[in-house]
Amino acid sequence: MHQERRIAIVGADEADEIGIVPGKSALMLQAEAARNALRDAGLSFADVDGVFTTGFGTGWAPSMSFAEYVGIVPRYTDSTATGGSAFVIMVEHAVAALELGLCNVALIVHGENGYSGRHLPRPSRVPDPWTPAGQFEAPFGAGGPAGMYAMAAMRHMAVYGTTSEQLAEVAVSTRRWAQLNPKALKREPLTIADVLASRWIAYPLHLLDCCLVTDAGGAVVLTTADRARGCRKPPVWVLGTGEAHTHNSLIGMPDLTVSPAKISGELALARAGVRREDIDVLEVYDSFTYTVIVTLESLGFCGPGEGGPFVEGGRLGPGGALPTNTSGGGLSYTHSGMFGIFLLIEAVRQLRGECGARQVANARLALCNGTGGFLSSCGTVILGRD
């Protein structure tokens, strides 16, 4: 039933400290995360011959910056620029490279000082004035993620009657998971009323509908089945993957109530040969509460427009029918800029049974869905244990 078990994630970890970590550069966070993930696998930098990274904080050539910093000379390199989905999309790229024998040990790494580096100039976040977004969005005051996702959420609310309370349910369920994760930044209790009482960032999104801004790094290590069997921990198999993007600027988005997860999710499920009801743990990018609702619909866990009612009653939280974002997500655990890597790390830990108080019992299958840009790109990965 499952895809043949040929490629596995064998290592996964964060940087030494995550959250508010002043005094560490993006490259320091990347190096720590990579070293820790390799240690988790029982491997070293000398074993790595495939390097996958991207981001805003390390210059125009992210994979070259990172590889030089840690002393790797890779045979395979990837700096895919699809935003926060990239690290999930890179799993598909790593699988392809490993299966072709283009590399033997693939390292996917992220690190960004999103909080402590917030005063650094970030020209890449403002579109160049000759690009479509620079000509037809930025001059009108549009371009920040909150405003863009607010417009998408507003459309969903107008078409389907989705409510602010339903959006807030996502923040509350996610916070309940964070309360069980010692590494989560935000662990104090949270209610729907708290979310609704928080200030507007971009109507219809409140402050507590928005992800955190933190400093963090994370990495995962992949290799082939023969090599995976000799690693320190049991392999977590990559059973199916998919990737897609439908637009870049919001004016190009075909339907503001559907994300590219509709394409990437269908591909991943079909390739893995699993059904949605078989998934034990769901890890989906929660840049904003709306991102979770549109992703659940686009992945087919509920029908179009049904995401609001679907998340009611704590369905996504601890003890709920569909454990989702069990780390506490970007909303409450950490969000340094491009969250995708942390979806993978948490899924690996759940499938290994390493999650302590937040462990989902008998978790055998996990689905990760990364989203990037303005609901522009998605990568879906389905992972399973032996």
Next chain:
Amino acid sequence: MTAGGGKPQPQPTPETLPFWEAARDGRLRLPFCRECQAFFFYPRNLCPRCGGSEIAWRDVSGRGRVHTFSINYAPQAPGFADDVPYVTALIDLDEGPRMMTRLVDVEPRPDAIRVGMRVEVVFADGGSGFMLPLFRPAADAS
């Protein structure tokens, strides 16, 4: 890039220049694909639907409906800190294409703006001499 009150200014490219030249004259002018007989936006040197490269430029009515909007309490682009709260919106033009714009002449309140609301174009100086196509509630807004 950030002249005119520090706001981002468009830098026209060869395929977008007719749009910005018309805007300077207070006209909303869009590319029209002769092969699929339909407008598209933003301007390109080929039609994103059919790949056709026979592009004409035609004036449009400047009327449409709010597809969606947000009321921004934090600036979403450089130079907009003094403008909050301000309204950004996607407009479905009567001729088909969808544009990003800023809604003006309307209170930045949820009860003053509605998805589906009728709007019309109004040109305003965005700085550096660029006339931007903004939108305001139309006479038949309700």
